[in-house]
Amino acid sequence: MYSVNRSLVQDQLEDKQIRKIEEDLRSRKMPDDVVAGILSFLTVEKIPLDTKRIHTAMHEVKQEHPDMLESFRFSRGDLYPFSRLLEKTLFRLQNSSLISTTNPDFKNCIVSRESKEFIRRNILPLFSRNEQQQLQEMGRSFERLMTSP
Amino acid sequence: MPTLRESVGSVVDKLLSGVTVERVRASKLIRDALTATTIYEKHEISLLDLPIIQRLRRVHQTALAFLTYPCATHNRFQHTLGVMNIVDKLAKAFQQRYPKLMGLETLQELRIAAMLHDVGQGPFSHASEEIMEHMGDVKSALADPKFSKIQGKPHEMLSYLIITSDGFKRIIRDINRLHNVNIDVDRVADMIVGDMSNPNEQGYISDFINGPFDADKLDYMPRDAYFSGLKMDIDLDRIAYTCHVDERGFAYPRRLCADISGAHNLEQILFNKVLLYASIYHHHKTRAAVCMLRSIFEIVQDRKLVIDGLTFQDAADFLLVDDYDVLSSFRRHPELADAIENLKNRRMLKRALVISRKTVTDPMKLERLIGKMEDPDQLKKLRILITNEINKNGGKCGVYDIWVDFPDPPSLREPSQCYVRMAKDEYVLLKDVFPADWWLTAYGETKWKGHVFCPPQTQLRTLANEAAIKVLKNQFGVEVLPSATKLAKISDE
Numbered sequence: 001m002y003s004v005n006r007s008l009v010q011d012q013l014e015d016k017q018i019r020k021i022e023e024d025l026r027s028r029k030m031p032d033d034v035v036a037g038i039l040s041f042l043t044v045e046k047i048p049l050d051t052k053r054i055h056t057a058m059h060e061v062k063q064e065h066p067d068m069l070e071s072f073r074f075s076r077g078d079l080y081p082f083s084r085l086l087e088k089t090l091f092r093l094q095n096s097s098l099i100s101t102t103n104p105d106f107k108n109c110i111v112s113r114e115s116k117e118f119i120r121r122n123i124l125p126l127f128s129r130n131e132q133q134q135l136q137e138m139g140r141s142f143e144r145l146m147t148s149p
Numbered sequence: 150m151p152t153l154r155e156s157v158g159s160v161v162d163k164l165l166s167g168v169t170v171e172r173v174r175a176s177k178l179i180r181d182a183l184t185a186t187t188i189y190e191k192h193e194i195s196l197l198d199l200p201i202i203q204r205l206r207r208v209h210q211t212a213l214a215f216l217t218y219p220c221a222t223h224n225r226f227q228h229t230l231g232v233m234n235i236v237d238k239l240a241k242a243f244q245q246r247y248p249k250l251m252g253l254e255t256l257q258e259l260r261i262a263a264m265l266h267d268v269g270q271g272p273f274s275h276a277s278e279e280i281m282e283h284m285g286d287v288k289s290a291l292a293d294p295k296f297s298k299i300q301g302k303p304h305e306m307l308s309y310l311i312i313t314s315d316g317f318k319r320i321i322r323d324i325n326r327l328h329n330v331n332i333d334v335d336r337v338a339d340m341i342v343g344d345m346s347n348p349n350e351q352g353y354i355s356d357f358i359n360g361p362f363d364a365d366k367l368d369y370m371p372r373d374a375y376f377s378g379l380k381m382d383i384d385l386d387r388i389a390y391t392c393h394v395d396e397r398g399f400a401y402p403r404r405l406c407a408d409i410s411g412a413h414n415l416e417q418i419l420f421n422k423v424l425l426y427a428s429i430y431h432h433h434k435t436r437a438a439v440c441m442l443r444s445i446f447e448i449v450q451d452r453k454l455v456i457d458g459l460t461f462q463d464a465a466d467f468l469l470v471d472d473y474d475v476l477s478s479f480r481r482h483p484e485l486a487d488a489i490e491n492l493k494n495r496r497m498l499k500r501a502l503v504i505s506r507k508t509v510t511d512p513m514k515l516e517r518l519i520g521k522m523e524d525p526d527q528l529k530k531l532r533i534l535i536t537n538e539i540n541k542n543g544g545k546c547g548v549y550d551i552w553v554d555f556p557d558p559p560s561l562r563e564p565s566q567c568y569v570r571m572a573k574d575e576y577v578l579l580k581d582v583f584p585a586d587w588w589l590t591a592y593g594e595t596k597w598k599g600h601v602f603c604p605p606q607t608q609l610r611t612l613a614n615e616a617a618i619k620v621l622k623n624q625f626g627v628e629v630l631p632s633a634t635k636l637a638k639i640s641d642e
Contacts, residue, residue, distance in 0.1 A: 001496060001605065001606065002491050002496040002497065002498065002550075002604045002605050002606070003487045003490065003491060003496065004487070004545065004546050004547065004550055004604055005484065005486075005487040005488065005547065005549075006545070007483070007484065008448065008484065008547035008548075008549055009540070009545055009546060009547045010533070010536065010537070010540070010547060010548060012537065012540060012541060013533070013537045018534065018537065021530045021533060021534060022534070022623070022624060024527075024530060025521070025527060025530050025531060025534075025624050026624065028524070028527055030517075030520035030521060030523055030524065030527070031520070031523055032516060032519070032520030032523070033516075033517075033520060036516060049586055050565075050580075050586070051562065051565045051580070051586055052565045052578070052580070071523070073291065073292075073297060073300065074297065075297045075298045075300060076294060076297045076298075076344075077297070077298065077343070077344060077345075077348040077352065077402075078298065078566055079402075079404070079565070079566050079567075079568075079578075080565070080566075082300065082562055082566065083300065084300030084301045084560060084562075085300075085301075085523070087558075087560055087562065088523075088557055088558060089520075091558045091589060091593055091597075092515075092516070092519045092520060092522075093516065094590060094593055095505075095506050095512070095515065095519065095593045095594075095597065096506065096512050096513055096514070096515040096516040096519065097506060097512040097513050098513055098516055101587075101590055106584065106586070106587045106590065115513065118513045122513075122514075122516075122517070123516070123517070
């Protein structure tokens, strides 16, 4: 049977320590939060579910706001700039139903009003006022790039 | 703090200390279970005999999947030979059609690139890579645009740094001289990271090794499937004969593409990839074993243990050990003895909770939880809270016994990175022939799930289940459905 090493069993945490960890877990912004934040500022509900266009657009948005998208590294020399982190982030946003796809052709990616409202209520407060403003600008740029022919 | 390049340089010096290139009498025939018997030239045998490459015999190809699939004990060395065979086949078929684009030296270098592409793998392959990718020295090194194509696979960068180190270049010079060949090691390294000095003209060369449908994928997929007992195949002959180069010129880089008559073979490869993830790489037992290995290195790093002079605070240290070392020399440390014995004897962590969009009341609330997977420190804090809750209720376990795991999804970037030739001068992206973007969506909806793992004792599993449910609700507002517990099969086992 699996054996627990008793010498590595931690002592009970004090309330103060627990609160500190909880606060950090609640307040730490993750890359997924940034992308969710950007999507919450879209004025349209649908964007094309097109990996190439999405990654290319987000790469361009990164040129304007490098700090906000710092963790997203994009490839060069590919047919389009690709970021594995963005691919994972979009997958996770889909899995948490914040973005969805249209049936039956799966051609569009939907960010519903309900999703945007959820993000505004639960995710945007993680960001400072200045960061929220940046996310709004990023959302506009992203939308322009995704909806232009 | 030395840079990663400097640390890797020191590792190479250690591994090649006292090594001289041996004269090889003749080329050799080597049998492979999958890619048949192939001839290896004298200079290749000299290279294959180096400790840096022999080490790959002691690195399992599919990490710890052999604890779930008993036959999956194949190793990186076998895979290396397979990639050499496949790249040879692809490049020779290509050479027949484009003799000016595939000279003898390029063919030789592609074979060497195949041989060396995995020398940067740590113990248990991708399992240790999950640790290395979050290390500071790796992250800093990845900021170099040279490595921009390396997305989540730092071993390719480590392979590059090994190959371009002074110590390794010395060996290559000796091999070139001894065997009268002309291997350009910098070009070989560029092929591995997919960054040729003139990508518009030479991108097709690195595509054979690091491209949408490279020899690496064409070997690992059937190999992992075969040794796991999964029925799966690819039509390598057809892929070789339908592989072309984009000939539009000017605005279009010269990259490998497929003829429409071979597109369905590429579709089959992607289908296989999804199947491999669902069946092997993301199998809950495979993931539990990966978590157990990560705990071992966490203990080493947290407790600042020194194992045979290595601290594993730098990624380069991972290149000095193999799977056998982890299971043997690590065992000597009392803090690690239990963890190693658990792994060796397949005393596995088990599921306490299964989390997916189908097992929670409001999937939107998962966003804050699953996004944490990008930061192991955040993940660890979550594990600390769950462990504390377990122990508060009478359990007895450490944070190294508790894991919250949401595996990375398969990457399906290939269809949008590869053109298909429909007719002369008419090309479309592969994604327009078959839309694999949907597959990832479908994979997420039907296959992908996360787990809370804990020791297998039923009482601890029940406590871990209750603790995880409470912590996830308090921290993220995530409320689970009864199926999250039911699927963990706590009471059945």
